[in-house]
Amino acid sequence: MKLLMLGWELPPHNSGGLGVACFQMAKALAQNGAEIDFVLPYKASHPEADAFMNVLSATDAPPMVDDQGNYIAMGAYSGNCPLCGSRHCKHARAYTKGLTAATHRYADQIESMVRGGTTAPKIIHAHDWLTMEAGIRAKEATGAPLVVHVHATEFDRAGGHSGNPLIHDIEYFGMQAADRIFAVSQITKDIIVRRYGIPAGKVEVVHNSIDPGELSHTTGQTDTSYHYLRQMKTRGYKIVTGICRLTVQKGLSYLIEAATLALSRNPKLIFVIGGSGEQRNQLVELAADLGISDRVIFTGFVRGARFRELYEVSDMFVMPSISEPFGLTALEAAYYDTAVLLSKTSGVGEVLHNVMRFDYWDTRKLADQIVGISLSPALQSTLVEGIKQEYLRCNWGDVARKMMHQYSRVIANHRRLSKVSRVKEVVNRG
Structure with a gap:
């Protein structure tokens, strides 16, 4: 054809x-x-x-x-x-x-x-x-x-x-x-x-899907891009990641506000935002205004090995989108054994069910979920194992x-x- x-x-x-x-x-x-x-x-x-x-x-x-x-x-x-x-x-x-x-x-x-x-x-x-x-x-x-x-x-x-x-x-x-x-x-x-x-x-x-061949784990080659994050994980810190374009559609200001609430209850959290876009400076300033700029890392646009390794080092992946038609990155995060948190307005939630859900504007609930997962290895493991069976059915x-x-x-x-x-x-x- x-x-x-x-x-x-x-x-x-x-x-x-x-x-x-x-x-x-x-x-x-x-x-x-x-x-x-x-x-x-x-x-x-x-x-x-x-x-x-x-x-x-x-x-x-x-x-x-x-x-x-x-x-x-x-x-x-x-x-x-x-x-x-x-x-x-x-x-x-x-x-x-x-x-x-x-x-x-x-x-x-x-x-x-x-x-x-x-x-x-x-x-x-x-x-x-x-x-x-x-x-x-x-x-x-x-x-x-x-x-x-x-x-x-x-x-x-x-x-x-x-x-x-x-x-x-x-x-x-x-x-x-x-x-x-x-x-x-x-x-x-x-x-x-x-x-x-x-x-x-x-x-x-x-629905969109994923190609596991494109997401295969890194081959053991040395990459120091996230050495700091790996070191902090050995000290008991949890890494919370969002990867997307930095635009109003993606709701990242809500994630940063939720991060402030979560850090007040569990200081052993580091938030990483990967991507580029017109909201970058605004989001950096928001993190500074809220007093958490030392706990929020902006990586810029990532691809290739650095893209995959950011997923690998993450404990949680958050998609706080105001309106997300699908959300391919959530499927990718699931592949890397990451607990996934989705706004209720994310289309990928139609194929991934073993996730935590929240209204994009409800920063308090999102903070509760982040803290809950960070303090409960059993909950994190349950979410990871449940979602694995779902992404394996996607192709x-x-x-x-x-x-x-x-x-x-x-x-x-x-x-x-x-x-x-x-x-x-x-x-x-x-």
């Missing part, structure tokens, strides 16, 4: 979980018979992805990086101003305008590619809002059906607020034009149905087979509707 997949990033040029999910998903689809042309808005080398699919570039532009060399996903995750983190300043409006211009250019190139015969898909698969216009135009140019994959809506990215109306419109028209919609969780499906008015029968829940192969089945249904239905349309056209002419 020939598949045109439209996405905004792939590892190693990714700034978050979207690129990781797209990579692992495409790999599993290829193993199940899909021939994939994956088109990106930038030009770069992707040697691992090239092994199982054809990675194409819609432009000659290089990937964007920030001052620290971290990759910027060109707004795939956020409509916030990259300078101040606001969604309302003049820079944010200009930034959004620039993003929509980038999506138009990307769509122009996609249309040229399909009309020029560079790719001839049986089905088109567009990931999130930045590729939806391109997906619609590719559908119009080829006649192939369109699947839109919603990893997050603008309501999620805005941290539960209304968000950017322009992005809402793009999402609405993209989902209206789609022949089928994949949602990464039931939470996301409910938002699509309730907030965008899409019929529930048009939306299929397709991208099952997800890919479900998607291939959905593709076949979409193609068959598209052919049937096209045939009916042609018959009606003949009847009307007669």
Whole structure:
């Protein structure tokens, strides 16, 4: 089955979980018979992805990086101003305008590619809002059906607020034009149905998964990145970790406030926040204002061995998201025998049940849970063993087979509707 997949990033040029999910998903689809042309808005080398699919570039532009060399996903995750983190300043409006211009250019190139015969898909698969216009135009140019994959809506990215109306419109028209919609969780499906008015029968829940091969434990090579944390663990300290983009959506200010409460009851806790994003300075200042900056470590963006070893050294993983469509990092944390604490608005909670849950705003309850686990090895062990059985049932192969089945249904239905349309056209002419 020939598949045109439209996405905004792939590892190693990714700034978050979207690129990781797209990579692992495409790999599993290829193993199940899909021939994939994956088109990106930038030009770069992707040697691992090239092994199982054809990675194409819609432009000659290089990937964007920030001052620290971290990759910027060109707004795939956020409509916030990259300078101040606001969604309302003049820079944010200009930034959004620039993003929509980038999506138009990307769509122009996609249309040229399909009309020029560079790719001839049986089905088109567009990931999130930045590729939806391109997906619609590719559908119009080829006649192939369109699947839109919603990893997050603008309501999620805005941290539960209304968000950017322009992005809402793009999402609405993209989902209206789609022949089928994949949602990464039931939470996301409910938002699509309730907030965008899409019929529930048009939306299929397709949970993300993990590839254990990509998460294999380190090979014993010396790495001193977390030597301090390992030393503190030998002295009885517990390591509480959150790994995510530092944005309002992720609710990290609530985690820092909960950390203050937890430390007042158990001082042998160290909090580690891994990731980069527009909220970094604000979160650093919050930790300082609350008097716990000596117990909160900000690592910056992590990948590779340092990424895996941060999981390995952790005792607890906390996802305090205000609105988390899925939350791939929680699955990764479970793989590394870590007790997991999830906000009730995290989609990954639909596949992981042996976790502690809390309302994202309830800092007192989160603090209670952190302290409870830190003081009870038995509770920590019970959570770890319970969640292990759940992540062992997660694999991208099952997800890919479900998607291939959905593709076949979409193609068959598209052919049937096209045939009916042609018959009606003949009847009307007669």
